[in-house]
Every structure is written in C-alpha cells, then in structure tokens.
Amino acid sequence: xSALTQPPSASGSPGQSVTISCxxxxxxxxxxNYVSWYQQHPGKAPKLMIYEVNNRPSGVPDRFSGSKxxxxxxxxxxxxxxxxxxxxxxxxxxxxxxxxxxxxxxxTVL
Amino acid sequence: EVQLLESGGGSVQPGGxxxxxCAASGFTFTxxxxxxxxxxxxxxxxxxxxITGGGGSTYYADSVKGxxxxxxxxxxxxxxxxxNSLRAEDTAVYxxxxxxxxxxxxxxxxxxxxxxxxxxx
Numbered sequence: 001x002s003a004l005t006q007p008p009s010a011s012g013s014p015g016q017s018v019t020i021s022c023x024x025x026x027x028x029x030x031x032x033n034y035v036s037w038y039q040q041h042p043g044k045a046p047k048l049m050i051y052e053v054n055n056r057p058s059g060v061p062d063r064f065s066g067s068k069x070x071x072x073x074x075x076x077x078x079x080x081x082x083x084x085x086x087x088x089x090x091x092x093x094x095x096x097x098x099x100x101x102x103x104x105x106x107x108t109v110l
Numbered sequence: 111e112v113q114l115l116e117s118g119g120g121s122v123q124p125g126g127x128x129x130x131x132c133a134a135s136g137f138t139f140t141x142x143x144x145x146x147x148x149x150x151x152x153x154x155x156x157x158x159x160x161i162t163g164g165g166g167s168t169y170y171a172d173s174v175k176g177x178x179x180x181x182x183x184x185x186x187x188x189x190x191x192x193x194n195s196l197r198a199e200d201t202a203v204y205x206x207x208x209x210x211x212x213x214x215x216x217x218x219x220x221x222x223x224x225x226x227x228x229x230x231x
Contacts (some may be wrong), residue, residue, distance in 0.1 A: 003154070032216075034213075034216035034217070036216065036217045036218075038155070038218075040155075045205060045221040045222060045223055045224060046147075046155065046205070046218075046221050047221070048217065048218060048219045051210065051216075051217040051219075052216075052217065057219060089154060089155050091155070091157070091216075091217075092216075093215070093216040097160075097169040097214075097215065098157070098169070098171065098215075099157040099160075099215050099216060100157070101147075101154055101155040101156060101157060102154070103154045104154040104155070
C-alpha cells in the first residue's frame, strides 16, 4: 500500500489553468478507473471534487476536470480563482480491497 | 442535510484503547458503505478501514489490521472504530466518510469534521 506520488506544490495566477499529477502503478491508478480527487482547505474536512477519473459530483464547478493516462491521473483546474487555493489529494482503489491516497499537493493562487 | 459527526477522540497512552463514534443523519445509513480515514498532523490522508452497508464485510489497511475494528449499528445510524494497542504513529485526526452509491471503498462523498486522537506518554 505505497502512497501515490503527487508534486508537493503547484501554482498559477487567477484565470490560468493548472494541472496536478498523481502517479501510481498498474496495480492501482493504471489498473482501475477508480481515481478520486479531494480538496482540503486548512482545518477543514476533505471535499470530493472528482470521482471515477473524470466525474464531477453535483455542485462542483466545471472548472475542475480529471483524466488518466496509463499509471498517471491528472486534475486540471481551469480559470483559477482565489478560493481554489487548498491542498489536493488523489486516491485510487489498489486492489485486494484497499485504497491508497497520494501525498497531497498544495495549490497556491498567485 | 447529510451530516456525519464524529466523537470519542482524545489523548491516550501507548498501548491503550479508544473507541470512536460517527453519528450519521440525512441519508439512509444502511444503504452505504462507511469508512474511516485519518490524517496525521501536517501529513496527508490515509485510508484506515471500511465496512459495507449491511456490516457483513470489513476491510483494513495493513497498518491497523489486527488492532482496529470497524463496526456499525444501523438501528442507531452510527459507525464505530475500536482502536486497541495504540501507537504514537496512530496520532491523527480521524474522519468518518460515506461511500458513494455503488461503491464500497473507492470514493467518499461526505466527510465528518474529524476527531483528534493523540497517543503519547
């Protein structure tokens, strides 16, 4: 159950787009379409932003999108806004009834 | 309103025990798998355990297997986590999380506010 690999930080200016990667293996990200992305503001609980690679829950702006290629999943935030500044975590089903998270990426809106 | 409210956190010595509770409201509790996810201070999220809607199947991370037990009381809409043989590395905020429709443990759409567990002598 090794953690998925995310860049520690990412940044962009308001209005720009930023993409955060999440790299795993063929046993997790590459093997299943069960990648989710969570947003967490300081001191708050995580919030589901994307599930099953590219699905957005009701209420999540369409500025947030997800994709996957091979063993790497990505979260793209378009039209960056100040309130998007937060930590973002990916997760993936890892087989044998287990789930693994990424280490998290701190997104800064410049 | 869909809501999860954790309780039971606190400070405990290494080797001690603690039971966390999570009271659910606003949805049909028995229809959804429920999970515990923890976050050590300043660290990332770590999946801990999951239980199916009926309570018949349970799943654990290797780091807690044999020490933690997840359970639920569907008559009380409450999820539990019994934590035994606690270690310093179990220190974390513990979140209760609801699974989405049709999923057992790969996606959580509702999270509680978390309860802090500190293991220290």
